[in-house]
Structure formats: structure tokens, C-alpha cells
Amino acid sequence: MNISPYLPLLLLLSLWGSRAQCQPHNAEVVKYNSICVVEAGKFSQIDTIIIQINNRIGEDYTHVAIPYSKTYKISDIDAWITNSAGNRIRSLKSSDITTRSAISNISLYEDDFVKEFQLKHNVYPYQIAYTYKATCKDYIDFTRWTPIIDNRVPTRAAHLTMVVPKNLPMKKYAYNVVHSKVDTTSNGVILQWDACYPNVLKSEIYAKPLDSYFPFVAATPLHFSYGVEGCTHSWQSFGEWQNQLQKGLEVLPEKEKNHIKQLTEGVTDKKEIVKILYHYLQDNTRYINVSIGIGGMKPYPASYVAQNKYGDCKALSNYMRAILRCAGIDSHYVLVNAGNQPSDLIRDFVSSQFNHAIVAVPLEKDTLWLETTSNINPFGYMGTFTQNREALLISENASRIVKIPSLQDSDSFTSRRMKFDLQTDGNASTAISFSFRGRDFELFNQLNSELNTDEQDKIIREYMHFSNYEVKEWLLKKPHRDTARIELHSTLNLYKILKPLAGDYYFGLYPSRIPAFVPVNARKLPVNIPYPICNSDTLIYTIPQGYKVTSNLNGISLKSRFGSYELAFTYSKGELLVAKKVILKPAHYQLEEYPELYRFIQEIKEAEKRAIVLKPEA
Known part of the structure; x- marks a missing residue:
């Protein structure tokens, strides 16, 4: 099931002829085409994007940044400019491409990088076309496709083609697409979706995130290997994958164990012990992102946090559970999609839909919810960032969707x-x-x-x-x-x-x-x-x-x-x-x-x- 690397170039023919005239937008995506091919042990995706620049303000979109990592590799980058007559007037040179780390100001280590370049012209309108291939061997999803470069830029036409082997167990989800179809060949299955984003959206007060209105297609394998073997058959099975991924990560150094015992010595009230240890976490650690290898999904060990006194939400939540366990208190790792506006969980599409980790501590008549990344958060307070939404509570052989309590009047x-x-x-x-x-x-x-x-x-x-x-x-x-x-x-x-x-x-x-x-x-x-x-x-x-x-x-x-x-x-x-x-x-x-x-x-x-x-x- 090989697809010619030249196929994306054929999609560029006659695009100037289909261009809408006198558009009011500074820039617009004329075409956004993606071809995703799933083969044994890996998948690849070729993206071809054509952006029309209508005026000087639109030149913000002449800068192209393509993210990649050690596990998500980029190759075959090509780009060029065509003028309003459809003539190619400039092509990308390898020397035009620069590489930089995508490390953010809240990160210490990241495996994320960016390849970037810029192509500009001085006569409007003109079009920038670029194409590249992404290849990945370690994955949970085949694709999470949103054919939009910016909420302020319309996408006139978008097309996704997925080529998968016959009888490959997988799940898919599509939202706001205009057409889809499935064809079966002797070698595999071809799935296709068409989408567009003609009317741009602007942020509004008390509205859900704009990306919840964008065209979106996602596909995930029923069985995958990412750190350990996993399955998306149910939320219980997906949670069990996360549970297995964390096995052995709660071991604390002996010095840390002794200190935890000293802090809680003589305290018998369970809630008070949790509060003491939560304050200890707040006073002795700080949040900083660490994302290396599968660090985007797997927490760093509790021993790492105990020694270095920092970690991301996953590492700090895992460490919090480790010190609670040392004090004889059971707790759960919880995955949640955090943000001031809750995003709806797609319940019937089991997949990674989360961006944050917290801790739940079951008490006799209640559950304590702990935000581990804040040094100033009150004990047990779930604020607007995490309240009133569904989350995945991880428990050995019993992971399940739970509802984080809502703020009351x-x-x-x-x-x-x-x-x-x-x-x-x-x-x-x-x-x-x-x-x-x-x-x-x-x-x-x-x-x-x-x-x-x-x-x-x-x-x-x-x-x-x-x-x-x-x-x-x-x-x-x-x-x-x-x-x-x-x-x-x-x-x-x-x-x-x-x-x-x-x-x-x-x-x-x-x-x-x-x-x-x-x-x-x-x-x-x-x-x-x-x-x-x-x-x-x-x-x-x-x-x-x-x-x-x-x-x-x-x-x-x-x-x-x-x-x-x-x-x-x-x-x-x-x-x-x-x-x-x-x-x-x-x-x-x-x-x-x-x-x-x-x-x-x-x-x-x-x-x-x-x-x-x-x-x-x-």
C-alpha cells in the first residue's frame, strides 16, 4: 500500500483557477490535503497546504513552522510560491530551513523541535504551497486532523485520505466534516473525509474553546504499543494501559520515606495526613514541564521528584501518590482535560483526550481532589481550571470515567x-x-x-x-x-x-x-x-x-x-x-x-x- 510521494503535488494543479476573487481575508487556506498511510508498526502522513496571501497583514502566515520530535520525524519538506498567474516564482532551498527547540518557558527538558522557514513575495495576491511527510513508530493515535492553521484564516477545501490494512481493528471519530466515504481494495481500506472552514470564528465571552467548532477527524488503533501494550476497547482498558505505564514509578528513596513518616507521626486523622503531605508537596516542589521520550504520557519516577524537587503535572501527581502511599493512604491518578472552559469528553471514542493530571483521595464519605502543580492552591480546591467536567480515574483493573465536582454558589x-x-x-x-x-x-x-x-x-x-x-x-x-x-x-x-x-x-x-x-x-x-x-x-x-x-x-x-x-x-x-x-x-x-x-x-x-x-x- 504505497502512495507516490508525488501525489500531493498533483493536488496543486488548477488551484489558482478555483480561487475565490476579492476575498476580505488577509490570508486563506486554499487547499489542505493530508494522506495518512498505516503499515505494520508505523504510520506516515503527507500534508500539503496552500495558503493565499492577500495583503501585507496576511504575511504573518508566510512563516511556516512544522513541529516534530525524536519519535515523530519529519522529511521531504518542499515549498514554493506561485503568483496570481499561477507561475512558480520561487522555490524553497534547504538553506532556508532552520531547526530550533520548541522548549517553552515552563519547560526544563523537551523532545519537541520545530523546522521553520519563510517564503514571501511583494505582489498580492500570491500563494505559498508547502508539503512534508511525518513518520511515527510509537503512537496511540493514527491521526488527529484539524485542517486549520488559525481561527482567523478560512480553509476553503480540505481532504483527508487514510489508507489502512484490511481487517485492522480501529476506531474513528469525525466532526463537522461535509462528506466521507470508505472504499475497499485488494490491499486495504481507503477512508476519505472532506471538510472546510469558510466562516472564521472569533473568541466570545463565555463560549466553549473555538477548536470545539473546528472540523476534526481522529482515528486510533484498537491495540497499540506505547511504552507498554494498550487497548482502546473501553475506558477501563485504556486506563489499565496508563496504570501499567506507571508501574514501579512510586518508589521513594529511604531518606524521603523516613521524612514522610516523621511528618505524619502521631497523626491519626486521614484527611489531616493528606493535608500535611499536600502542604509538604507545595512547599518543597515546583512545576516545570519535562517531556522526553514517552514523557508526554509517562510520569517521571517519584524518586526523581524527591531528588530534584520539580516535575510536571504527571510527575508531581505520581509523587503525591507515592508519599500518600508511604503514609498508608490509597489514592488515584486522574487524567483530565483542563481549561477555564470545560471541553466535552467524547465518551464513545476511547482515546487520549486529556492534557493534565491530578490526584483523587477517597475518604470514607467523600473524595479529596488535589491539584499538584500549584504552590498556592488551597487544600482540596478544584478551581475553574478543572471543575465540572469528566475525567479518567486510573485504578488497577477498575479505571473509569468520573465527574469532578462543580463549584457551587x-x-x-x-x-x-x-x-x-x-x-x-x-x-x-x-x-x-x-x-x-x-x-x-x-x-x-x-x-x-x-x-x-x-x-x-x-x-x-x-x-x-x-x-x-x-x-x-x-x-x-x-x-x-x-x-x-x-x-x-x-x-x-x-x-x-x-x-x-x-x-x-x-x-x-x-x-x-x-x-x-x-x-x-x-x-x-x-x-x-x-x-x-x-x-x-x-x-x-x-x-x-x-x-x-x-x-x-x-x-x-x-x-x-x-x-x-x-x-x-x-x-x-x-x-x-x-x-x-x-x-x-x-x-x-x-x-x-x-x-x-x-x-x-x-x-x-x-x-x-x-x-x-x-x-x-x-
């Missing part, structure tokens, strides 16, 4: 208390106390721990939602390392907050924190609110002496399937107290439901558009 509640001392010159001295939980807690906890004072000061001053103000002082305060709450206290001078009105004065209410959803005609993607959005404000306005509030102080209560809003006033002894509370429920809303959600948000905003008028006392 109380876990996400941010409260703000502000006291404004209003003066007739229009200014106000103001004291604020904010208490952050949930996503706000995570951001300010990171700011408090990882940035220097100057960087903190800049961000906090920019965070204040006032139009004309001066920050006098501020203080970030975290009550305890295991409290998932952090406080911000500050004093400010506000200017021109109280405005004159024909002998009277008026001011507007400090606005509630509400997601900035765009108008209905501008929204293009479904809404996904992955955790509760809960905010409350207590606003205390001290009225200038000799003045009184004359505005209507009737409260309001709004309730809908999306959430609720409450606004209440209390006026007494020269003080106006305003209490507000906004709750948006976690849920997924289709695009046709967005107008109703947007109306609810607008009702809240309208409720807050009231001026508080002050008149002189009689």
Missing part, C-alpha cells in the same frame, strides 16, 4: 463593600473591602503570590472601576493558605462623583459586575457558563450635611431561568445603604436562546440606571 461568591463619604464639592473619600472567591479568587491569589509589588500596584489600580479617582493605599489579604478567599482593602479619592443639578445634586449607583455580553446580532456562538457567577454589593453613601435623598427608593427583584437580581435601599440618619445581588446560573445555552439571556442582562442594567437626587433640607 458559595464557592464563587464575590462580595464588595464600599463606603462613599460624599462632599458638596463633588468628590468623595471612599473605603472599599472586596472579598473574592471562585475565578476572582484565583486571579488575585496568583497576583498576590507571583507578581512583585510594582506589578500588583499597576493591576490593582487599573482594576478599580471608576472614571476619575486616586488610589491612596491598598492591601491584599489572604486569611489562610487553605482558604479559597482573598480580600482587597483600599482607600480612594473619587472626583466629580456628585454632580450639581440646578441647586440640587445627583449621583449614579456603582454598577454591579455583569458579563459584557454583546448585542444579539453580534453573538455567533452558544453560551457556556461553566460555574456560577455570584456577586453582591453593599454600597453605603454618606449624604452631605444639610441634604436629603428625594429619589424613589423602591427596590426591584428579577428572577428568570438564567438567574436572579435583587436591588434594595435603606435610608436612615443621613446614610443611604444600597444592597445588590446578581446570580447567573451555570448552564449551556444554544444560540437561539441568547436573545432571552441578553434581555435578562439588559433588564439588570436598566434597573441600575437610576439617579439618586439630593435636595437641600427645608
Whole structure:
């Protein structure tokens, strides 16, 4: 089942003739063709991509980077430029290709590299065509095909051909493809998919990751060998492969074992032992990526972390399990697809769909979930990065899909208390106390721990939602390392907050924190609110002496399937107290439901558009 290496070049014929004219995009993929061939013990894939550059801004895509590694090898790189007449005007030279490490700033070691080059022309439009062959002998997947180079660049036509031996047990999954077919020959099976990405997508607030809307084809063997023999028959069998891959990696040096025993000596409460060891992990190790050989899937040994005091999520989770085991506590390695927006697990396509590892510790009536890569994460806290999604819990002969608990209203509640001392010159001295939980807690906890004072000061001053103000002082305060709450206290001078009105004065209410959803005609993607959005404000306005509030102080209560809003006033002894509370429920809303959600948000905003008028006392 050999495919000629010249076949990708034949696909380039007549492409200029099919080019759409006067395209509004800076660049576009005219053609994206891939041919994947599976043979005994290896697979290869030839990609041929043609990018049309329409203007100078589109030249960002004249830089081509092709990733590879020691196990995923690249060869047969070729590239050229054709002008608008379809004539080849420049070809790639071997000296044009450079090689560099793909090591990131959070990595210590990586086996990942990049071959890159750039071809440019000065007359638009023109096309860059490039082709290369990837070969791999150690693999879990045959292909994970997404024919898109950038979410801002349309793909006009894409085609994937897979050639596999007859009777090869495999699984496949396709999403957002426009056509597929299967042909059987005397030598094997040919599978084909067509796809396109004509309408580019932009990131939107509270939307799932853009790649969840891209065309996607994946194929994986039923049986594979990657470190050890594995099987994708079920999540249990796939988890057992991961379990076997980790065999023997939890052995600790004797010195480390003795230290663990000293730390937990005399402690009988299981949860307290876990907390002691979790703090020990946080205080004595740091996260750094290590990816060598099959390090992308296999953890480094616990002894490595014990000696070097660093590791990636896999290594640190394996080490956490090792020190728990040393203390006589059972735990589980858990694979999860982490991110602020949960990605749906494709349950009926057993495969590697995960990018992160954590630890689960079963207790008598509960389960503790441990994030091992953070030195500042509260004990047992699963934040927005990992909450509310399915994961694969690894257990010998009993691996299974589990659900990581969701953040509740109380876990996400941010409260703000502000006291404004209003003066007739229009200014106000103001004291604020904010208490952050949930996503706000995570951001300010990171700011408090990882940035220097100057960087903190800049961000906090920019965070204040006032139009004309001066920050006098501020203080970030975290009550305890295991409290998932952090406080911000500050004093400010506000200017021109109280405005004159024909002998009277008026001011507007400090606005509630509400997601900035765009108008209905501008929204293009479904809404996904992955955790509760809960905010409350207590606003205390001290009225200038000799003045009184004359505005209507009737409260309001709004309730809908999306959430609720409450606004209440209390006026007494020269003080106006305003209490507000906004709750948006976690849920997924289709695009046709967005107008109703947007109306609810607008009702809240309208409720807050009231001026508080002050008149002189009689």
C-alpha cells in the first residue's frame, strides 16, 4: 500500500483557477490535503497546504513552522510560491530551513523541535504551497486532523485520505466534516473525509474553546504499543494501559520515606495526613514541564521528584501518590482535560483526550481532589481550571470515567463593600473591602503570590472601576493558605462623583459586575457558563450635611431561568445603604436562546440606571 510521494503535488494543479476573487481575508487556506498511510508498526502522513496571501497583514502566515520530535520525524519538506498567474516564482532551498527547540518557558527538558522557514513575495495576491511527510513508530493515535492553521484564516477545501490494512481493528471519530466515504481494495481500506472552514470564528465571552467548532477527524488503533501494550476497547482498558505505564514509578528513596513518616507521626486523622503531605508537596516542589521520550504520557519516577524537587503535572501527581502511599493512604491518578472552559469528553471514542493530571483521595464519605502543580492552591480546591467536567480515574483493573465536582454558589461568591463619604464639592473619600472567591479568587491569589509589588500596584489600580479617582493605599489579604478567599482593602479619592443639578445634586449607583455580553446580532456562538457567577454589593453613601435623598427608593427583584437580581435601599440618619445581588446560573445555552439571556442582562442594567437626587433640607 504505497502512495507516490508525488501525489500531493498533483493536488496543486488548477488551484489558482478555483480561487475565490476579492476575498476580505488577509490570508486563506486554499487547499489542505493530508494522506495518512498505516503499515505494520508505523504510520506516515503527507500534508500539503496552500495558503493565499492577500495583503501585507496576511504575511504573518508566510512563516511556516512544522513541529516534530525524536519519535515523530519529519522529511521531504518542499515549498514554493506561485503568483496570481499561477507561475512558480520561487522555490524553497534547504538553506532556508532552520531547526530550533520548541522548549517553552515552563519547560526544563523537551523532545519537541520545530523546522521553520519563510517564503514571501511583494505582489498580492500570491500563494505559498508547502508539503512534508511525518513518520511515527510509537503512537496511540493514527491521526488527529484539524485542517486549520488559525481561527482567523478560512480553509476553503480540505481532504483527508487514510489508507489502512484490511481487517485492522480501529476506531474513528469525525466532526463537522461535509462528506466521507470508505472504499475497499485488494490491499486495504481507503477512508476519505472532506471538510472546510469558510466562516472564521472569533473568541466570545463565555463560549466553549473555538477548536470545539473546528472540523476534526481522529482515528486510533484498537491495540497499540506505547511504552507498554494498550487497548482502546473501553475506558477501563485504556486506563489499565496508563496504570501499567506507571508501574514501579512510586518508589521513594529511604531518606524521603523516613521524612514522610516523621511528618505524619502521631497523626491519626486521614484527611489531616493528606493535608500535611499536600502542604509538604507545595512547599518543597515546583512545576516545570519535562517531556522526553514517552514523557508526554509517562510520569517521571517519584524518586526523581524527591531528588530534584520539580516535575510536571504527571510527575508531581505520581509523587503525591507515592508519599500518600508511604503514609498508608490509597489514592488515584486522574487524567483530565483542563481549561477555564470545560471541553466535552467524547465518551464513545476511547482515546487520549486529556492534557493534565491530578490526584483523587477517597475518604470514607467523600473524595479529596488535589491539584499538584500549584504552590498556592488551597487544600482540596478544584478551581475553574478543572471543575465540572469528566475525567479518567486510573485504578488497577477498575479505571473509569468520573465527574469532578462543580463549584457551587458559595464557592464563587464575590462580595464588595464600599463606603462613599460624599462632599458638596463633588468628590468623595471612599473605603472599599472586596472579598473574592471562585475565578476572582484565583486571579488575585496568583497576583498576590507571583507578581512583585510594582506589578500588583499597576493591576490593582487599573482594576478599580471608576472614571476619575486616586488610589491612596491598598492591601491584599489572604486569611489562610487553605482558604479559597482573598480580600482587597483600599482607600480612594473619587472626583466629580456628585454632580450639581440646578441647586440640587445627583449621583449614579456603582454598577454591579455583569458579563459584557454583546448585542444579539453580534453573538455567533452558544453560551457556556461553566460555574456560577455570584456577586453582591453593599454600597453605603454618606449624604452631605444639610441634604436629603428625594429619589424613589423602591427596590426591584428579577428572577428568570438564567438567574436572579435583587436591588434594595435603606435610608436612615443621613446614610443611604444600597444592597445588590446578581446570580447567573451555570448552564449551556444554544444560540437561539441568547436573545432571552441578553434581555435578562439588559433588564439588570436598566434597573441600575437610576439617579439618586439630593435636595437641600427645608
